Amino acid sequence: MDQLLSDIRHALRHLRRAPLFALVAGTSLAIGVGVNAGLFSAVNALLLRPVPGVDHPERVVEVGRSNQGRGFDTFAYPDYLDLKSEVRAFRTAAAYTFDVFAYSDGGEGSRVTGMSVTPEYFSVMGLTPERGRFFTADEDAPGSRPTVAVVSHDFWMDRLGGGVDVVGKIIRINRIAFQIVGVTPADFRGQTTGVHPEVYVPLRMRPALRNRGEEDFTNRGASWHMMVARLAPGATVQEADTQVKAVYARLAQAYPRTNRNRSGAVVPLGLVPGPGRGPVKAFLSVLMGLAALILLVTCANVAGMFVARASHREKEIAVRLALGAGRARLVRQLLVEALVVFAVGGVVGTAVGVMLVRSLPVNRLPLPIHVSIDLSPQAPVLAFALALTLGTGLLFGLLPAMQATRLELTDSLRDNGSTQGGRAGLMRRFFVGGQVGLSLVLLASAGFFLRALDRAGQVDTGFDPRDGYVTGIDLDLEGYRGEESAALQQRVLERVRALPGVESAAMSADLPLDMSRMGTGVMPEGWTPPEGQRGLGTDFTYVSTDYFATLKIPILHGRAFVETDDVSSEPVIVVSRTFVDQVWPGEDGLGRQVQVEGDHEPWRTVVGVVADVKGRFITDRPEPMMYLPLEQNPHQRMDVVVRAKGGIATVAPALRSAILGVDPSLSLNPVLSLESSSSLGIFPQRLAAGLTTALGSLALLLSALGVYGVVAYALSRRVREMGVRMALGAGSTRLALLVLRNGLGLALPGMLLGLPAIVVLGFVLRAFLLGLSPLDPVALVVVPGTLLITVAAACAAPARRAVRLHPMEALRSE
């Protein structure tokens, strides 16, 4: 221990005496470790951390429904009851839905995140109320109307003032008065990352809050409910999964019309809900892979610096060996020195990385509800950073240390020049070559994503977001029902259309490229479904008149909706080109009829065909799309979209004012430009392009530093040779080219190894690249070219020094 402390003390002194080395090495490592620690804090927050506040979270599972073996979807309430009673592996199970509620305390309403839950929800989570009680079985009785609510600790503190008299207070949710009966504990902030429910109401209240009938509790076709369960003692997730599948097999036989091809799946409770866990895992894995590359680049850079430094300290090491230090003892000392540098870089990097990730504008995403992800540094993140720092420190510190202690002692002690020059040089070339190769891969990924982002601007999305603005009204939340809702929507449209500068305005239940889509099954006239398929799966939305004009979606055949398409006229629809191409190839589809799956759905006539529009993401392939007129299909939750001149600063207040002029207590979504709201559709490309560009630039800088270091060092060892060459008649150009050749010679092996990796990378990323070829010339020519130019630039300073050498001084140099 005494020796170890002494080694640490000496290491710190070495660093103090070589501040530039410490700064460059420490900063490099801080970048590498910081990127990894920061990303890992996101991985931890989303995938690894147990749900806070839940008692024994490992015993809680999520249950999802699959269709034809795919998906992790919501349940029909009757299915939930069957699973709850028949799956013996569940001790208890609960159904719930996430909701956005309109909360009002008298003035303009505001949106709060809520949940409608069965009483078992709280016992599944293992919660004890901080105040009052949770829901009782009576409050789940069929036909009951329990106007009671449980609020979260934060809601109690922030919105209700934290008074001790919270239980018994009345709050208005969707304009219905609820009495608060309990408060959830402070450490439970919901089961899903980013979404913190503030108000919980009994599931039985959902029909009243959402203006729906009781059929949601009886109809096996109405799949709205999610499900969680606590495992029975001794039961495993696998057993529960098997039993859920067995129940679904029985239900498929008993209720073939609704349950054919359906099954279920059980997964452990996680902060990312079951259906999103796979994509999140895949995306974060790609990011962690890129982060690992940048760490390798930084470590290679630092290891190269250690090798160079060891060359400068060759004599000192030789003296220590001569004085009787064993090689293992010296390796340990050099390793400790390396670990101190890695530790400094690791600590700084972890702190900065976690801080930067925490400052990411997750809560500024254009989403209707407030999202906040807890990215505070936690023990696993610190442990990961520590393991990463120690692991890389040991690996990349050990190689140079082993190298540094392999000396010819006699020569090293007698100023006979480096005895490890060849081996050390080889090792530095290896590190720099590796750096260049890895940098090439990182730069190429940046190139791919930037090109994809560039293409996003040229991709035909099917609509024109310019000068478009959007907000949202959910009339379910506002207590409007039936004709009252339709009348309000009509008045809103009239007022908005009358605003100065507004060219057109419309409403839609869903907008393009906002990461969400509604889907249903339809049966088109004269179309035979493929084997095993009941109907055609299609996306759909409800739209008002002027919708296609407002979004500038081209009408290819027929007409758009008109005001006479109302409840008194024939049911009509407009479909997309892909819809027609799939079911009536070679026709224009006009006059054909379509029936939506369901017992009492009418046949609807196609009156128009419009161009395909990108749905969730810009990478989506064209899918069948069906538009239903709002006037014939009343819908409560609508986006209001306007096309207007003047910019968001002018349009947003005018739009809000016009809508609130109809009803001042409405709670509106924030007004966003359509470009901003549809930017969600290219969010993955944007994020990936931003990250890879930042990482690629860092890698480029580190590679340039690495090449510069090796070339400059090599020159310092060859000054006399340069003198001889000059004496023999070599001119400036020849000397500069010699240095440049040295630099390019370092980079080329790495680049040759990196090039095939780029091609592979292009194929791996193809799904994200909007049709960009994996053999894209930018990636294969421009990126390597940029890297070569950078390498050449890194050689410029040493080349300049070589050219400026004085022949006599060079010949005399040691």
Add this chain to the structure above:
Amino acid sequence: MAGEALIHLDGLSKVFYTEEVETHALSNIALRIQTGEFVSIAGPSGCGKTTLLSILGLLDSPTAGKYLLDAEPVENLSASQRAKIRNQAIGFIFQAFNLIGDLTVYENVELPLTYRGMAGSERKERVQAALERVGMAHRMGHYPSQLSGGQQQRVAVARAIVGKPLILLADEPTGNLDSKNGNAVMDLLKELHNDGATICMVTHDPRYAHVADRSVHLFDGQIVSEDDARRAQALEESGFDVAH
């Protein structure tokens, strides 16, 4: 001299191999150094003095031959065994001092004892004594760069003697010093010898070679008689190539 020699070389040779050239640095060396002796190894540049000293100091291994140090064969030891013997039995004094620039005078002298795993209190006592012995105790907090060449070499001597080695090996200890400082260092070595230290010194300076009890002359990797050495020296100085 009676008894077992401290150093006993017999038939020792050293050959350096490069890609196409085989260089015989030492050939058939036979040498004994008794405890308490002061031996100088002299000879012209390239005659193998330093190679011999490196082998004596276990910094290098012979290609062939026998080497007994304190009656123990040491020619075929492992690297760690050699390091242990260097640490405990041998003290080095180098031409270029070879102090470690990042360590203070005290820490430089302490270094061999640290590698020996000696307790801190004992180390302190010994370092103090060694520095006082060479007259450098007042500079123990200084760094080598703050000392003159002569002072650095005295510190190097302190480092060599602090472990109480069986033998001091000095490689051109005055080579990097002016005559005044060179004389002072030589006086110090003489004092150490008078106090009982065994010293083997490589030098090509005839003034200092004669300070030793005995001079061993090397020529072309072989030990030659003093007369032969003088003849070779005269020939070399006259500009004639010496026949090999």
